Amino acid sequence: MAKVFIYPTNSLILYDLVERFGHEPLAMMGRVHEKITTPGIDSPPININPEDPKYGLKYAAVEVPSGVRGRLAMAGPLIEKAEAAIIVNDSAISFGCMGCARTNEMVKYMARQKDIPILELEYPNTEEEGKEFVYKIADFLKSLPGAKENNREGENE
Amino acid sequence: MSRDEDVEDKVTIALIACGPEYSGVQSEIESAVESLNAKLVYPEMDVSELDTIGRDFGLEVASADLKLLMARAKAIVEGRAKVDAVFVASCFRCAEGALVRNEVRRYIHQNTSIPVISYSFTERTTASTLLTRLEALTTVARRRHLLAREKQKGLTAGIDSGSTTTKAVVMRDNQVIGHGWVPTIKVIESAEEAYKKALDEAGVNREDIQAIGTTGYGRFLVGKKYDAQLSQEEITVNSKGAVYLANKQKGSATVIDIGGMDNKAITVEDGIPGMFSMGGVCAGASGRFLEMTAKRLGVDITELGSLAVKGIENNIEMNSYCIVFGIQSLVNSLAKGASPEDVAAAACYSVIEQIFEQQLQEVDIREPVILVGGSSLIDGIPRTLEKFLKVEVIVPPDSQYIGAVGASMLSSGYIKEE
Known part of the structure; x- marks a missing residue:
């Protein structure tokens, strides 16, 4: 089983695919769950408090806006743990989104800087491209150590 | 905040923003809004609008949350979302966010009569920082009838408990008949001293005062002490006071208030604030910088202006707006033989240049421009x-009594008819 970072970081489709092949998806949903279930300062809606953008200084300098640093504080630890990554470029907002273009650029950069297997894809616009998109992801996930040989039949397309 | 605030309906404020939840300040915004008997709402729109909003609005940006911000603004302008006021916010230092924030604020202001303010936050932004701005926003939304008042009636008093000085006036039948101006040391004691001076000059007893209004940083404390009918933030009060004293109550105007520690720039329409920005970015853009310059020159603050109008600012090299390093530049110039007149001119230029660059860009300047606050008396500043x-x-x-006059005038609306 490999820890696979996904981008967009909250893509439910990528999350599902990674899980089906027996790997651990590293996604924003997990981080938000962690934030809202860990006792600490109550700071709704996602319990990011003013300390998080300061933690984000680990990834970006103080002149970088607080919203970028707060987002990086969420995504950065995921990238640090990643053993592989799938990056989908130019996706539709409904596919997954971090809201901030500068954060997106930095998150992708940080993933690319790691010496790990990375699959980069363009977001599909036709049915054919969609199928090809899933096949490529499936092949990539199968190539990672600890992949499930037989995922649930017919559910990977 | 007036005595009857708690029985009024909640003001609905649309929060259209990028990044507050990731900056850890969402709860601060909510807390400030809650304390003002208001509630935040998030205008709904169809998610498909996000694909076309760049073209529809005319500003094509990369960040999805900024697209959402523009789509929500469009829903407000088109009347699909019913709100009383709008708060537009994005991260400090984000260029894309600043462009969208300013254009969205302008778009709402030009196409609706809904009051709107914008703000750029950091992770250090707190509810108390936001309170005055949001209080002004809710006041404009909630009490237009009060702000529509154009004349003072009866015998009323206003106290402006500022960060540097406390001002008081007594007014009778639309005339200022007593003034008091003292440095703020202890909030209550200074208010009492200023109020007493105003009463003495007016020759009236405090028992005869029919209504009191308070404003400024110490407004709640002072308001409680005197059982004031009105304790109101300085943005609405000062803009009302400014157009009243300048006799420009009808039509557009811009009020610029350079205070002891922060500044306000407010566009006003028929005496009611529209867009405004409230500074506090740096002491170098406030009256404090001028005070320190006067002290260094060995002149009274009241003499600085007449010196400045005789000087040439370009003769002084200033490398910083900062109150520490800027003053250091002035001191170095004096050591090199610069004239006090040039130094005074450079100080005025530095303050105004910083206000122009960092604050006046956030409002649309409309004539007439009315300058108020203690610094307006320093001749070099308006020039x-x-x-x-x-x-x-x-x-x-x-x-310099703008807040006290505005508070006194507005409080006269609370005088019960005999």
Whole structure:
């Protein structure tokens, strides 16, 4: 089983695919769950408090806006743990989104800087491209150590 | 905040923002709004609008949350979302966010009569920082009838408990008949001293005062002490006071208030604030910088202006707006033989240039421009401002008492008819 970072970081489709092949998806949903279930300062809606953008200084300098640093504080630890990554470029907002273009650029950069297997894809616009998109992801996930040989039949397309 | 605030309906404020939840300040915004008997709402729109909003709005940006911000603004302008006020916010230092924030604020202001303010936050932004701005926003939304008042009636008093000085006036039948101006040391004691001076000059007893209004940083404390009918933030009060004293109550105007520690720039329409920005970015853009310059020159603050109008600012090299390093530049110039007149001119220029660059860009300047606050009395300040804005700057009589006059005038609306 490999820890696979996904981008967009909250893509439910990528999350599902990674899980089906027996790997651990590293996604924003997990981080938000962690934030809202860990006792600490109550700071709704996602319990990011003013300390998080300061933690984000680990990834970006103080002149970088607080919203970028707060987002990086969420995504950065995921990238640090990643053993592989799938990056989908130019996706539709409904596919997954971090809201901030500068954060997106930095998150992708940080993933690319790691010496790990990375699959980069363009977001599909036709049915054919969609199928090809899933096949490529499936092949990539199968190539990672600890992949499930037989995922649930017919559910990977 | 008036005595009857708690029985009023909640004001609905649309929060259209990028990044507050990731900056850890969402709960601070909510807390400030909650304390003002208001509630935040998030205008709904169809998610498909996000694909076309760049073209529809005309500003094509990369960040999805900014697209959402623009789509929500469009829903407000088109009447699909019913709100009383709008708060537009994005991260400080984000260029894309600043462009969208300013254009969205302008778009709402030009296409609706809904009051709107914008703000750029950091992770250090707290509810108390936001309170005055949001209080002004809710006041404009909630009590237009109060702000529509154009004349003072009866015998009323206003106390402006500022960060540097406390001002008080007594007014009777639309005339200022007593003034008091003292440095703020202890909030209550200074208010009492200023109020007593105003009462003495007016020759009236405090028992005869029919209504009191308070404003400024110490407004709640002072308001409680005197059982004031009105304790109101300085943005609405000062803009009302400014157009009243300048006799520009009808039509558009811009009020610029350079205070002891922060500044306000407010666009006003028929005496009601529209867009406004409230500074506090740096002491170098406040009256404090001028005070320190006067002290260094060994002159009274009241003499600085007359020196400045005789000087040439370009003769002084200033490398910083900072109150520490800027003053250091002035001191170095004096050591090299610069004239006090040039130094005074450079100080005025530095303050105004910083206000122009960092604050006046956030509002649309509309004539007449009315300059108020203690710094307006320093002659070099309005003259320098005129150079930057290329318009005539009006300094009304009693401009330093602007908050007290506004509070006194507005409080007269609470006088019960006999």
